[in-house]
Amino acid sequence: MAKPFQTHNQQLKMLRKRNILITNGSKAKAILIRENYYQLINGYKHIFLDTVESKKRQDDYYKNGTTFEQIYALYEFDRNLRNILMKYILMTENSIKSKIAYQFSSEHPKEAFSYFNINNYRDTNHQQTTSLIATLSSVTKQNTDSNTKSGPFYHYFNEHKELPLWVLITKLTLGQTCSLLYNLKESTQIEILKAVLYEFKNNSNNIAASKIIHQNYLKDFISAINCIKAFRNVCAHEDRLYDYYAKNKNGKPIQTSFFYIGISTPAFQGGIFDIILLLRLFLTKRDYKQLLHRLLDELNKLEHELPSSLFSEVTRKMKLPKNWTSELNKFI
Known part of the structure; x- marks a missing residue:
């Protein structure tokens, strides 16, 4: 009916x-x-x-x-939470794209359109790689109009007869960027992870990573980016965020770890607390502190709007431990 x-x-x-x-x-x-x-x-x-x-x-x-006002307060809190996270997820997205484009291009410096060459990717799944190359080709066409001599890529085609990956990648979605990362050779993935850890080491007092990148580090690194992608989709589609737990496209929980943290690490649960710690890997110390400050402001406002029992329920669903501020501040 x-x-x-x-x-x-x-x-x-x-x-x-x-x-x-x-x-x-x-x-x-x-x-x-x-x-x-x-x-x-x-x-x-x-x-x-x-x-x-x-x-x-x-x-x-x-x-x-x-009260109606209490429901609306939670609604506004969640909207502000999405806006806050989206800002730092976009920063993270740019950081990931930059490192992928730099490393891949440095390995193929003289090859035009090297990302269209199937031999430059891992050879374990040719169907998946072919699909990726088709996607990259489609994004290229969508951003170039040879008839009107316009589009963000036209200058590179016209002047350089080439489109560098560091230009193309700016038009890829995070999902497409993840697909690119998944299909790279393992040696390339390791170099990208090294670059991320090197930057993190210079922006943090705590670092667990050694010069050797273990296999599980690489697996967890890729899963971490997949988790960030899942949260980005929730923010972009304005879905409820505060009690969201990261899931893959099949609806199964995403599993990763905080392998880059040098002190005792909490278990990964896939909630808001966890996404903040994952973003820490990619953010500068200043941006991470700003993220924590903005989150605290929003929680303080919500605490004044809701009864204590309901506020506690919200923080529980966010997977925030009681001492969450001091926990997250450890990783500045």
């Missing part, structure tokens, strides 16, 4: 019937006019629901004392 259309006033009446306190109807209505009801209420209702009473009534029923 199709869901009947409801006006904003009808929506507010239904929320009151479900035990949500709305002290300022005009303000609540203005929020519903501006925001999507489904995203706001259905997206963030879960910690506010009285599950026993909801089951008994076979309809959503909220805990006593739940």
